[in-house]
Amino acid sequence: MNKYIFNNTEKKIEGSIRKIFNYIYTIGKQGFMRKNKGTGGTGIYNNKASRKKITVFDTPSCAKPSLIERIINIFPGPYVLKCLIFSSVFGVPALLLFRFFDTLNTQAALEVFGPPLWQNIATFTFANFVLLFYATCGVRYMRSRIAQMIPQIEPLMPKEGRTVQDIFHPVCAFIPAAILSILLAVVSLLSFPNQGQHAAGLISLVLLVISFPFMYLVYGTFIWTYLSSIKCLYDLSRQPLRLAEFYEDDHLGMKSLGSLSISLALVYFLGLGLIFFSFLSVPPPLEFAVVIMILAGVILFFLPLFTIHHKMLEKKRNEREKLKSHYTQLLKSIDEPLQTGGVAEVKHLRHMMAVEIIDRHITAIPEWPIDARSWTRLSAIVLTVIISIFTRIVLTFLGM
Numbered sequence: 001m002n003k004y005i006f007n008n009t010e011k012k013i014e015g016s017i018r019k020i021f022n023y024i025y026t027i028g029k030q031g032f033m034r035k036n037k038g039t040g041g042t043g044i045y046n047n048k049a050s051r052k053k054i055t056v057f058d059t060p061s062c063a064k065p066s067l068i069e070r071i072i073n074i075f076p077g078p079y080v081l082k083c084l085i086f087s088s089v090f091g092v093p094a095l096l097l098f099r100f101f102d103t104l105n106t107q108a109a110l111e112v113f114g115p116p117l118w119q120n121i122a123t124f125t126f127a128n129f130v131l132l133f134y135a136t137c138g139v140r141y142m143r144s145r146i147a148q149m150i151p152q153i154e155p156l157m158p159k160e161g162r163t164v165q166d167i168f169h170p171v172c173a174f175i176p177a178a179i180l181s182i183l184l185a186v187v188s189l190l191s192f193p194n195q196g197q198h199a200a201g202l203i204s205l206v207l208l209v210i211s212f213p214f215m216y217l218v219y220g221t222f223i224w225t226y227l228s229s230i231k232c233l234y235d236l237s238r239q240p241l242r243l244a245e246f247y248e249d250d251h252l253g254m255k256s257l258g259s260l261s262i263s264l265a266l267v268y269f270l271g272l273g274l275i276f277f278s279f280l281s282v283p284p285p286l287e288f289a290v291v292i293m294i295l296a297g298v299i300l301f302f303l304p305l306f307t308i309h310h311k312m313l314e315k316k317r318n319e320r321e322k323l324k325s326h327y328t329q330l331l332k333s334i335d336e337p338l339q340t341g342g343v344a345e346v347k348h349l350r351h352m353m354a355v356e357i358i359d360r361h362i363t364a365i366p367e368w369p370i371d372a373r374s375w376t377r378l379s380a381i382v383l384t385v386i387i388s389i390f391t392r393i394v395l396t397f398l399g400m
Contacts, residue, residue: 066139067174068221083136090211091129095204102201112198127278132215134274135222138267142225143171145263152256156241167239168232171225181213181220184289188216191283223293226268230300233261237307243315246365252315254308258369265301265378269294273385294385308369316365323358 065073072082088094099109114120150164157164170176189195195212199205237257244253251258272290279286 065143066172066177066221066225068136068139068218069143072136079140080137083133083140086136087129087133090214091132092125093129094207094211095128095198098204098207099200101203102199108200112200123278126274128215131271131274131278132218134271135218138222138271139218139225142229142264142267145260146171146229149256149260153236153241153253156243156253158240158242161239164236167236168229170232171228173224173228176228177221177224178217179220180224181216184219184223185212185216187285187289191286222271223268226264227296227300229264230261230297230304233257233264234300234304234307237304237311241311243311246315246319246361250364251366251369252312254312254369255371257304257308258371258374261301261305262370262374262378265297266381268297269378269381269385272297273381273388276385276388294382298382305368305370309367312365312367312369316362316367319362319365323355323362 072079072086075082075085095112096109099112100106103109110116113124146168150168154164196205196208199208241253246252249255272294275286275290
């Protein structure tokens with residue numbers, strides 16, 4: 001019953017949003033599609049091709065993108081370009097234009113930045129345009145990385161039980177993303193209670209009222225996509241996976257899971273790091289929220305990795321036990337009298353060489369699904385973000 005109510009609520013919200021945008025794009029979109037009907041190309045101007053690229057999951061359980069992606073996908077064209085337009089409509093470019101409509105004065109429109117210093121212009125643009133653009137693209141990127149991982153991990157799944165698509169189905173959920181969006185909006189209002197002062201009149205005020213929930217729905221979806229993806233990855237790692245043999249794959253088939261974890265974490269922590277380029281001084285409520293998000297991100301990041309690490313260690317240990325039996329047979333054969341003709345000697349030498357080669361391969365089996373280069377990249381970004389946060393906290397405490 002609750003699931004039906006949630007789905008029905010999501011459909012109503014999406015329907016309302018579509019009605020808002022309908023009159024803007026319908027005529028242009030129909031003309032666009034008629035112009036390109038039957039072209040069969042794959043470029044920017046082919047609407048069918050671009051939609052095919054945008055589809056992340058082909059299975060029914062995960063075919064539905066997030067609400068933000070569906071809103072952006074209303075318009076034809078490449079996804080990144082649509083994210084840029086979306087960020088312009090709900091960010092700084094549209095705000096400057098609407099302030100000009102209110103005042104008919106360029107200088108008054110530019111007063112939204114405060115004193116005309118490059119620091120003020122850069123931070124305001126980061127906060128109200130770059131972050132929005134990054135989050136919309138980040139949601140799409142994280143979901144596409146999951147889609148790329150699914151075919152690689154499906155052969156390792158047990159024949160019975162949950163499928164990879166079923167495990168990652170919560171990534172598509174709307175209600176948790178909406179709840180996170182509300183919490184972020186509350187933190188924003190507590191940190192910056194005078195956001196209404198950016199309006200210069202009725203037109204720009206209407207834009208702020210409309211854009212505020214959309215912006216924080218994007219941010220909530222971005223955070224939920226990362227947190228839910230890592231949690232689903234943890235659930236996947238707890239399945240009785242059939243790890244590949246060491247002679248088939250150096251990482252026992254687990255490298256795709258490690259690469260996915262790294263990709264998700266890089267996008268997430270880089271986004272949190274951008275927050276500190278968006279404000280000259282970060283208020284305590286926002287600092288506290290970012291610290292919580294970093295701690296949650298780090299803890300969740302290591303959960304699936306530790307589970308996969310134990311599986312790889314167990315596989316390595318089992319292979320070592322198998323090799324011991326070969327060692328035992330080899331040692332016993334040394335004391336046995338050899339046959340004439342050299343046949344037994346050749347077989348004995350080949351057996352010794354094979355055991356030595358296998359031993360080297362087993363010793364070289366990685367115990368983590370992540371290579372050293374990926375660890376270095378992730379550590380550099382996370383440490384940079386953490387150092388930036390604590391530097392800001394110390395400076396705020398010292399009153400600097």
